[in-house]
Amino acid sequence: MGGTPGAKPKRQYKAYLISSGDAVKIGKTSGKPEVRLKHLQTGSSEQLTLLLVIDGDCERQLHRRFKFLRKHREWYALTPGIRAFVKAVIASREKTQRVSK
Secondary structure, eight states: OOSOTTOOOOOOOEEEEEEETTEEEEEEESSOHHHHHHHHHHTOSSOOEEEEEEEBSOHHHHHHHTGGGEEETTEEEOOHHHHHHHHHHHHHHHHHHHHHO
16 A cells, blocks of 8 residues: 555645636645635636646646736736647547547
């Protein structure tokens, strides 16, 4: 089984992109991204949409990649570049799923 006896299991994170109007939040959660969306929706007057979920803790890499688009804290401008990134990740997954069948 590996690991250190008595050690806490390592948390499994997921990065997510949630859009709101012309902005997108890049964050991470150790829970379900859909639950995180509901919590954020409670405090927002605009409709939020879960655009993408990525297994693993890649939040910092995404923040660095899109740092020039930062609006405030974890919120970024939802540009055609970010939309293209989301579409490319989804297309890559679909291609992988077709190949593995």
